[in-house]
Amino acid sequence: MEASPLFSVIIPTFNRSHLISKAIESTLHQSYENWELLIIDDGSTDNTKNVVNSYSDKRIKYIYQEHAERSTARNNGIKNAKGLYICFMDDDDYYLENHLELFQNEIEKQKYPVKIFRNGFYFMDKGKLKKSKNYPLNSKVHPVRFWAFHFCSACTLAIHKECLFQNKFPTNYEYWEDTHLILRLLAEFPFQQIPSYTYIYSMYDEMGSRSVFNDGNLRKVCNKNIAAINDLFDASQDLLIKCLPKNTRQKLVSKKYQDYAEAALFYKKRKDSKYFFFKSLSNGIHFSLSLRYAYWLIRFIFSGVVYPKSKSID
Structure with a gap:
């Protein structure tokens, strides 16, 4: 029997065939290799399917759905995920090569807890690469209170699949959907900030x-x-x-x-x-x-x- 992956990485995409390769390749180049990559095509009319299928790695899985926006695509990915921990990536972003390894180190050290882990991200600001706000180590402020007023992003998280059994992205809202889910999760489950920055958050004019x-x-x-x-x-x-x-x-x-x-x-x-x-x-x-x-x-x-x-x- 084929062993289940530790991580399921979910990328929703819509008509971004010209951008998605970098996201895929950043997953392929991860130093930790026990993962699956689920690319949820949200009704693309461009060359997305061919771009994804050009990769021969069997850990990459392409799933097509009728156009229903990002939250539905992410929830579809959660439904099809086989990994113990769920991660997300936007189709115009990418991981640094140790992104999953840092999660894996903490997860194995703690014996695979039902928990939410987070790495920080880099973003461009006036032409310079800057670090995101991270949850302060040893903070006494509840994570819900902290992340209610700071940008967390689901893409920075590794979420134990049990946390998502009863919690999904809201499909009736196309804005603030990350925070809507994240605050609900953090109110129920333990959270740990890893003091690293391994996600690259991009910006494109069309988005x-x-x-x-x-x-x-x-x-x-x-x-x-x-x-x-x-x-x-x-x-x-x-x-x-x-x-x-x-x-x-x-x-x-x-x-x-x-x-x-x-x-x-x-x-x-x-x-x-x-x-x-x-x-x-x-x-x-x-x-x-x-x-x-x-x-x-x-x-x-x-x-x-x-x-x-x-x-x-x-």
Whole structure:
């Protein structure tokens, strides 16, 4: 009988045949080799299938589905995964070669716990490679409280499959879906931050924030983010209440509007930026956002100073 892999790496993709090879090859080049790679093609109409099938490694599995967005594709990957731990990667990102090995070292040391492990990631900021925020070692802050206000990303995690039996990505929200799942998981299961940075988070013009702001649907997209936040707290309040202060929902909504106010101003959408700023204030004036309020006011009055780029604000 063929031994089960320790890791199932799940990559959802849609019409990214020109980018996905780097993600595949970064998995092939992992120093730890007991893995399977599930590429979930979310209804691509380009050459994705041929690109994937050009790799002869039997650990790579191609699964096609009708177009249903990223969360459904990821859940499909979870359903088909044979690994004990589930990992994710976006089709335009890649792993450093020790990404899985660092997880494996901790997992074997702890005798394969039902637990969530995380490596940090690198991202580009003004042309420079920078490190993500990591959960502080020996922190007394609950992981749910920490990651509610920092970008975690499912792609940085190795999640024991038992954690995902009753928890999936929300398929009715195309934004904030990572955080929606991650906060639910962290409220139930142990979490460990590995003090390493092994995931490379990319940005392409056709994806993420840039296309959103060029499409002119800012308020619609922002409202989808807010709806996802409210859905999480409506559906999981009993689970989250032990981990979070009572005003967390209001603070998250206010922060999300402020995120959009700043990003809209960067893309010279002044009317939208002003709208989002006052929506942020209407959900409470929070001390932790006070410097950002002041910074926005200065930028709004003296416009023309560029904000840092980011791949995504969801």
